[in-house]
Amino acid sequence: MRLSRYFLPVLKENPAEAQIVSHRLMLRAGMIKQQQAGIYSWLPMGFKVLKRIEQIVHEEQIRAGHIPLLMPTLQPADLWRESGRYDDYGEEMLRIRDRHGRDMLYGPTNEEMITDIFRAHVESYKQLPLTLYHVQWKFRDEVRPRFGVMRGREFYMKDGYTFDLTREDALHAYNRHLVSYLRTYERMGLQAIPMRADGGPIGGDYTHEFLVLAETGESEVFYDSEVTDLTFGDREIDYDDRAQCQGVLEEFTSRYARTDETHDEALFNAIPEERRRVARGIEVGQIFYFGTKYSEAMGATVNTPDGKKVPVEMGSHGIGVSRLVGALIEANHDDKGIIWPEGVTPFHCGIVNLKQGDAACDSACEALYAALSAKGLEPLYDDREERAGAKFATMDLIGLPWRITVGPRGLANNLVELTSRRTGESEEMSAEAAVARIV
Ligand code: ATP
Ligand code: MG
Ligand code: MG
Ligand code: MG
Numbered sequence: 305m306r307l308s309r310y311f312l313p314v315l316k317e318n319p320a321e322a323q324i325v326s327h328r329l330m331l332r333a334g335m336i337k338q339q340q341a342g343i344y345s346w347l348p349m350g351f352k353v354l355k356r357i358e359q360i361v362h363e364e365q366i367r368a369g370h371i372p373l374l375m376p377t378l379q380p381a382d383l384w385r386e387s388g389r390y391d392d393y394g395e396e397m398l399r400i401r402d403r404h405g406r407d408m409l410y411g412p413t414n415e416e417m418i419t420d421i422f423r424a425h426v427e428s429y430k431q432l433p434l435t436l437y438h439v440q441w442k443f444r445d446e447v448r449p450r451f452g453v454m455r456g457r458e459f460y461m462k463d464g465y466t467f468d469l470t471r472e473d474a475l476h477a478y479n480r481h482l483v484s485y486l487r488t489y490e491r492m493g494l495q496a497i498p499m500r501a502d503g504g505p506i507g508g509d510y511t512h513e514f515l516v517l518a519e520t521g522e523s524e525v526f527y528d529s530e531v532t533d534l535t536f537g538d539r540e541i542d543y544d545d546r547a548q549c550q551g552v553l554e555e556f557t558s559r560y561a562r563t564d565e566t567h568d569e570a571l572f573n574a575i576p577e578e579r580r581r582v583a584r585g586i587e588v589g590q591i592f593y594f595g596t597k598y599s600e601a602m603g604a605t606v607n608t609p610d611g612k613k614v615p616v617e618m619g620s621h622g623i624g625v626s627r628l629v630g631a632l633i634e635a636n637h638d639d640k641g642i643i644w645p646e647g648v649t650p651f652h653c654g655i656v657n658l659k660q661g662d663a664a665c666d667s668a669c670e671a672l673y674a675a676l677s678a679k680g681l682e683p684l685y686d687d688r689e690e691r692a693g694a695k696f697a698t699m700d701l702i703g704l705p706w707r708i709t710v711g712p713r714g715l716a717n718n719l720v721e722l723t724s725r726r727t728g729e730s731e732e733m734s735a736e737a738a739v740a741r742i743v
Contacts, residue, residue, distance in 0.1 A: 305651065307686045307698075311348050314698060324520040326633035327452030329642050333702045335629075342449025342457030349702065350629065352650035354460065357628050358439050360491050360647065361462045368484040368543045370435040370464055375417050377441050381407035383416040387601045396444045410443035415598050415620055418465040422616065423604040429469045432606065432616070433477060437464030439625060451520070453626045454586065460626035466619040469606060474593055474617035478510060479549035481591045481621040485514055486536040486556065488623065489588065493645025494632060496588050497531050498556050502565035510593035510619075513563060515585030518634040525585040527561035528575045563587075586631045593619040642703030643726050646743065651684035652676070653742050654704045656695045658711035660687060668710050668720070668735060675739045700725070708738050 313334040321338075322328035330336050335350030346354055362372060378400070384390035390397075390409075398410040411417070418436060426434065439462045449457050466477035482498060489496035496514035515525055517532075534556055542548055560575055562568070563585075572580060599605065599615035606616050624631075636643045644650065655672050659665045669685060676683040684704060686695045692711075699707050709721040714732060722738040723730040733741075 305682065305684050307684060308688050310684070312698075312702070313347065314701060322452065324451050324454075324634070325637055326454065326520075326630040329633050329637060329701070330452055330630065333642060336453060338452075340457075342446060342455070344453060344456060344458075349650045353629050353632075353644075353648055354626060356648045356650070357492060357632075358460070358462075358625055361439060361488055361623055361625060364484045364488040364491070365437055365462070365464065367487075368435075368480050370437050370484075372438060373421075373436050374438050375411070375414050375421075375440060377411055377443070378408050379411045379414075379417055381409055383420055383602075384409065387416050387419075387598055389416065396446065398443045398445050411440075412442055412444045413461075413620070413622075414438070414440075414463055415465065415618075416602065419598045419602045419604045419618070422467055422599075423602060426467070426604075426606060426616075428607050429609060432467055432469050433473055434467040435464055435477060435480075436467075437462060437621075451522075452630055454630040455522070456626060459624065462623040462625055464621045466617075466621070467604075468617045469608065469614075471595065471617055474595070474619055475510070476546050476549060478591055478593045478619055478621075479546075479553045480543050481619075482512065482556070483536075483541055483543070483549050483552045485589055485591065485621075485623065486552070487541075489514065489516075490536050492628065492632060492647050494588075494628070494635060495532065495535075497525075497527065497561055497585070499525060499527065499561040499563050499585075500557070500566050501563050501590065512557065512591055513587050514589040515563070516588055516631045516635055517583050518586050518631070519584055520634055521584035521586040523585045523587055524564040524567075525562070525583055526564070526567045526572050527581050527583070528559040529579045529581050531556075531559045531561045586627070586634065587624070588628055588631050589621075589623040591619070591621045637703070640697075641701035644703045644705055646705050649705055650702070651704050652681040653683045653706040653708060654699045654702075655683050655685040656692070656699060656707055656709045657685070657687055658692050658695075658709060660689050662712055664715050665710050665712060668715055672708055672710065672720070672735055672739065675735070676742065679739065679742075681742060706742050708735075 315332045319331045336344045381390050400408045442461045443458050468474040496516050498512040499515050501511050501513040596615040604616050605613045633642050655669050657665050657669045673685050705725050707723045719732045720735050721730050
């Protein structure tokens with residue numbers, strides 16, 4: 305992409321309404337525009353990052369054997385009356401009536417609808433296990449939408465639903481999700497720690513939230529510092545191997561890590577003092593086993609091998625796709641702007657032409673652009689007639705991991721400059737060497 309032809313409406317001034325750094329930087333880098341409280345347009349660069357995150361989520365879900373589908377945003381109230389949640393959900397639910405006077409709602413989540421799909425099409429245990437998921441817009445009329453996309457009213461979420469015959473099978477599905485989530489966040493360059501969370505009205509221990517540590521996080525968290533040393537890495541995983549998935553769950557959840565809702569002071573104080581941490585975190589996902597709550601209420605049953613009919617065992621598992629954009633920036637920035645991890649960057653590399661209109665500089669930039677593109681990478685070429693300082697400031701603000709700077713002085717010796725956004729270190733090298741370094 306050539307910056308002169310792109311749509312990147314960067315702001316020079318700090319927007320007064322933004323209280324936290326990710327919100328400020330997303331506005332300044334021209335990623336989003338607020339349309340109403342908690343409702344945003346995703347401008348081209350923000351949209352690109354959102355889609356890269358979504359793509360990683362899809363790849364890891366599919367790797368785990370989960371099946372994508374797409375449910376609508378608008379749902380009939382009657383389904384929610386069956387589960388009893390139409391009245392229970394309260395003010396967070398946006399209720400709508402169509403021209404025929406039928407009650408509808410903009411889905412805040414999809415347990416009811418997926419259960420309806422299941423009961424319409426599945427009868428036998430032979431069709432289990434089954435995990436269906438989608439990535440779709442949700443609406444929750446949050447009392448206090450704030451921090452940009454972190455607490456929006458309209459937001460993008462991956463929500464997956466598991467269907468199993470037995471509780472053991474459902475717990476394996478839970479473990480599979482935990483493993484796939486660890487991989488998902490790590491691929492984005494993010495540490496998200498599974499923490500024991502509150503089962504809410506459903507109760508039970510079978511829920512974990514994934515938290516990214518950040519001062520601006522809305523949750524208070526308590527943990528053993530050893531949890532931050534754990535990484536999943538690139539180990540092989542067989543998602544059908546129950547013992548292996550259970551092993552990963554135990555490895556990642558046996559040390560103390562809880563949100564304030566489930567915090568237990570006595571257990572916490574049993575950790576050696578130097579390892580006790582009290583901090584804040586951003587909830588970027590949650591996994592939940594809830595058994596037959598919806599299947600019983602809505603009559604989603606399966607025939608068992610011995611000819612009985614039982615309500616199907618279920619769980620639901622969410623990732624805050626749009627919130628992750630903000631969380632990634634909270635975890636990756638400096639005073640100049642964003643620093644994208646390579647896994648989610650909107651463009652792989654910036655090209656800065658220090659002397660636009662100079663034949664040698666222009667053709668060297670074009671050649672770089674072609675070579676990077678031929679490698680399957682997406683460069684963003686700043687081909688505007690602008691001062692070098694302004695070009696550098698824009699590149700630092702939007703945070704591409706690499707910048708290649710092309711100027712007449714270097715070119716005289718066949719050199720360009722490669723700069724890492726994260727370390728700030730620059731190195732002179734040939735254009736070919738620079739291209740080879742970018743992944
Ligand atoms: P929170 O505690 O932040 O209100 P939640 O527990 O109500 O979130 P879940 O129902 O667990 O949310 O939804 C799954 C994921 O969707 C959350 O882990 C979070 O990452 C994301 N999410 C929830 N509410 C919002 C929101 N208002 N804006 C953006 N993302 C959200
Ligand atoms: Mg909430
Ligand atoms: Mg929560
Ligand atoms: Mg939650």
